[in-house]
Amino acid sequence: MWTAAEETVTSSFASFIHGVQPEHLSEVVRHRSKRMILDSIGVGLVGSTTRVFNIALRYCQLYASNAVSSVYGRKGLKLSPTLAAFTNGIATHSMDFDDTWHPATHPSGAVLPALLAASQMLPPSSKPNGLDFLLAFNVGIEVQGRLMRFSTEAHNIPNRFHPPSVVGTMGSAAATAKLLSLNVTQCAHALAIAASLAGAPMANAATQAKPLHIGNATRLGLEAALLAARGMEASPLILDDIPGCSGFSAFYGDYRPKPLPLPASSHKFLLEKQDVAFKRFPAHLGMHWIVDAAASVRNLLINYSGSFSPSLIRAILLRIPVSKYINRPFPESEHQARHSFQFNACTALLDGEVYLNSFTDGCIHRQELMELLAKVLVEHPEDNIANFDKMYGEVALVLENGDVLTGRCDTFYGHWRKPLSRESLLKKFQSNASHVLPEDKVNSIITTVENLENLSDSSQLASSL
């Protein structure tokens, strides 16, 4: 036990991870986190059809021993727990279809695969139940959210380290430590070991390597907890500010850590106050604003002239926040296309919406699309801040005859201010999961997750994938 004098930020986190109980989960938090779990699984299942996933899987199969953990969409195939977490994490982020939070990160993909893999590691007599699993999941989410609040830098769209690789690794370590019931000291060491495994640069976003950020976050966080469980020790002050010798602060320009309130005094999970956004199509979150804006101005054009005729358009103005890695006039690969305001705006203008298959090679290089892309100009209004809570998207069509039609989106459907309905979320899940699973399996996963608290053996969730 820590006395008040010995309390450090690091120890407060360890105490929280160790001490928080299921009864601390409020209704809202349970509900929201189950939606996240369902969406994450669906996104991972469809992601198991991607090329990047296949490369990772082929690699992991070289090391397949102690194969106890399931791989999304590969019935009968098992890998060692950390490698299963790795591949499933990659699947989750492979198409940029997974959830996004504020401050910005992709929280669930960094946590869920580790928990699924770990749940299958434990002997039958000590399998965690569904409620334990849900609690561990929320610990992993909560820790990520708390860590991001240690810096103002974290509030905006990132430009140095990719947040999932920083806070995601820590969240995975925390969640796994919770699931494995590590003691307080081990929880602290798990966090510290994880810090030495965290951090990937933004430059690999919009490349095929980006999904590895989530894959590694979940895998290495799991590993950190497993090492801590075996007695590995690291810095007891990893989250605290140590001048001249950086701990977790190494990843940020400004860093002001705060201790967590202990669970005993009514802990409020961040998920209660701040929900996640679920994506409607597999692209960077910023794209969702511009797509909704483009869809609305497309309707205006149709009403105006009877049909959507690109030849009427002289120029397309996009009013977007400043963010280099999502500003790409002519994306060449699917990864770049998912990170291009221009591409997504034009696709939505052409098709009315962006779909799963909008990113195939055929669609990316369509003649009609290239013609529209050539007409795009980008503006960065000062009031459009690169922040998922504040940004907006505006698409203005300057017609040949001089008229201007404008569409604007402040909050897209799926954003935390306008969450997907249960029907929409289930539809997304079913559409994703049915790529690799039969209908009855798909529906049984939905039922399992919606009733997660009542599941007696949570490893059943992992084995159903």
Added chain:
Amino acid sequence: FFPQTVTENFANVIHGLKASHLTDLVIQRSKRMILDTLGVGLLGTSTEVFHKVIQYSKIYRSDASSTVWGHSDFRLPPLYAAFVNGVAVHSMDFDDTWHPATHPSGAVLPALLALSEALPQKQKFSGLDLLLAFNVGIEVQGRLMRFSNEASNVPKRFHPPAVVGTIGSAAATAKLLALDQFKCKAALAVAASYAGAPMANAATQTKPLHIGNAARHGLEAACLASLSLQGNKQILDMESGLGAFYTDYTPRFLPTLQSYSWLLDQQDVAIKRFPAHLGTHWVADAASSLRKHLVESDDSVPISRIKRIVVKVPDVRYVNRPFPNSEHEARHSFQFAACSALLDGSISVQSFSDQNISRPELKELLSKTKLEHPADNKPSFDNLYCEVNVTLQDGKVFSERCDTFYGHWRKPLSTEDLKKKFHSNASSVLSVEATEGIIETVDNLEKVEDCFVLSAFLKGTQSTKVLSKMCLS
């Protein structure tokens, strides 16, 4: 015509360097590094941290297996063999140090040796292949560190082996695998996403994992690249690429292959004489010299006669520990080094045992010790010095200064002393034959036909005589 990016330039050079580019000096220096690294790693297999990572890695045993140094009883997949052997190398902070500061060899050698055993039988690597790939891994690390001024000083934010070591391991592995330029580039890019660990874990049990992970993750990055995984083609050029780890970042092109000049040619490494942070070696030499003023060599130092000890060193927080509590802290303590050397005359592997760390005489000396940071004492391994002043109760003051310790690149260990260090380390886990076998193999590495003999010696097999005969062609 597109101007080449730095990233592409690196990929081209990694791909294009040949054995013929290696100079004699580079060959000689890198073989010394290889020998020292092996010895240090073998000794390190007796540490607690090594045992923990072995326990962990055994979970993932499979058929595709590589040697765990000093262990003939089981093997591990190359990824985990690279990991545990890397941890062994850095487990006692006994491995080589370069300028700008990093521990270059531990991040590279374990990955290469592990991989060399994992490839299909018909594919064998000669000693020269190993030597070339090793030097590519070292060179890349050195070049990357010259991209920022920050890197020239003792680090404060990210532990350098975790940053440049990971990239170096990827480059070395890519070379051994003979990847084409595109895949070399991809290996670098993917590796960047694994790089980086904060300094706060230095002086803890986790620090050795920084080298273990650098080796393993670089190896993994290159393997993923060989399976056609791609990353950012300008990873070394961008501030949001490798630049993310530095506050000032100016990437530069490598010299042309027409007349390649290696950094190891111009700048040697330091080899440690005892297992502790490099900064403590200046302190030990100064304190040992000062001790001679106080007593004859075999007598014990009259502790009660000492009033005050002042150790003048640069301001390096993570080596400033007045009362270290663990072996890891003791290895990162200027104060501990000064008092140990004053007490015993020199520092050795045994100085860090639990018993020696907690001796009352030592604690008494520590309580009389304080550090000072003169403004002219810069935190750079190329410039720093140490001055030790001892004031006796009767007012007498003795002072000694060390500018360059024996083992530093300005005063390198003799061949004899390097081999002595290796002998002492390796014989803790290997037979005399295996120990001699490794020395001979590394000494003649360029002529070795199949470097598997090195791995065979490393695990300590019986038939070392047969292997000795095989290693020379």
